[in-house]
Amino acid sequence: MQAGRADDGLGPNSDIGARLRALYGSVQDEGVPDQLLDLLEKLDNAEAAQVDAQKGKSARGGE
Amino acid sequence: MAENKDVTGEPTTFKREMLATLPSLRAFAVSLTGKHDKADDLVQDTVMKAWAKQSSFEMGTNIKAWLFTILRNEFYSQMRKRGREVQDSDGAFTERLSVHPAQYGSMDMQDFKKALAQLPDDQREAVILIGASGFSYEEAAEICSCAIGTMKSRVSRARTRLQDILQVTGEADYGPDAVSTQVTTHNHSF
Numbered sequence: 001m002q003a004g005r006a007d008d009g010l011g012p013n014s015d016i017g018a019r020l021r022a023l024y025g026s027v028q029d030e031g032v033p034d035q036l037l038d039l040l041e042k043l044d045n046a047e048a049a050q051v052d053a054q055k056g057k058s059a060r061g062g063e
Numbered sequence: 064m065a066e067n068k069d070v071t072g073e074p075t076t077f078k079r080e081m082l083a084t085l086p087s088l089r090a091f092a093v094s095l096t097g098k099h100d101k102a103d104d105l106v107q108d109t110v111m112k113a114w115a116k117q118s119s120f121e122m123g124t125n126i127k128a129w130l131f132t133i134l135r136n137e138f139y140s141q142m143r144k145r146g147r148e149v150q151d152s153d154g155a156f157t158e159r160l161s162v163h164p165a166q167y168g169s170m171d172m173q174d175f176k177k178a179l180a181q182l183p184d185d186q187r188e189a190v191i192l193i194g195a196s197g198f199s200y201e202e203a204a205e206i207c208s209c210a211i212g213t214m215k216s217r218v219s220r221a222r223t224r225l226q227d228i229l230q231v232t233g234e235a236d237y238g239p240d241a242v243s244t245q246v247t248t249h250n251h252s253f
Contacts (some may be wrong), residue, residue: 008215009222010194016225017194019175024195027090033103036085036110043114044078 077117080126081110087196088130094191095138097180105141109134128202135188135206178228182221189217190225 010017088109092102113120113133120129179187185207192203193214204214 008193008200008218010190010218016190016222016229019172020191020194023172023175023179024087024090024094024191027093028086030086030089032082032085032089036089036103036106037082039107039110040078040081043111044075047114 076122077120077126081113081130084127084130085110087127088134091131091191091196092134092138094195095135095188105134105138108137108141112137125202128198128206131192131196131198132206174229175225178225181228182224186217186221186224189214190221193218 010020012018085106089102089106092105092109093099096102096105109130113130116133120126182190188207189203192198192206193200196203198206200211200214200218204211207214209217
């Protein structure tokens with residue numbers, strides 16, 4: 001438990017806290033949908049391609 | 064799957080840290096929108112925003128809080144654009160859960176979801192950020208752009224309200240009034 005959290009009433013012995021975490025955890029445990037993973041992959045690949053293109057330019061003495 | 068490498072040859076940290084945060088970010092999105100499909104759209108918009116702004120993110124600082132801030136701002140800005148009337152009136156987590164929390168009976172969790180939905184938006188997000196997402200008061204206050212004291216009071220009011228609705232306390236609650244309490248709760252339930 002983090003410092004200063006003892007009084008929030010949502011700790012390990014709290015019924016409300018436990019239910020909140022159970023509900024939240026049930027969504028977390030569903031995993032990440034493929035479409036989101038694909039999006040991240042595309043963004044990362046697009047960026048890598050851009051970086052490569054810039055490297056190519058500077059190698060040819062451009063910019 | 065091919066990983067892009069940064070200059071040190073490691074898979075890009077930004078992407079890796081973003082991936083690690085997605086399940087929690089998505090759970091927060093579900094708590095805000097009340098629907099899985101809307102939540103996934105919101106997370107998708109957030110990922111694109113965050114990616115475009117990644118130069119403004121300082122590596123080594125709290126990426127989770129940064130992403131939650133972007134998602135929350137995005138949610139409220141979309142709400143303002145669309146108008147509140149299109150917001151799902153049921154509130155948080157009301158959709159049927161595909162994975163049911165094992166330690167609670169389904170009626171028990173339905174009641175809890177209804178109770179959460181009765182909270183004002185600011186109190187609901189406060190109690191979720193502190194109680195479930197695992198943020199400190201300082202981080203949660205930063206995410207919601209409010210003072211730490213405001214965050215503490217929202218959490219406290221949310222917790223009291225939830226306890227009132229559910230007739231529970233942190234500890235066992237079988238005092239002399241337990242029976243009349245149950246009757247009262249039953250009369251007020253809907």
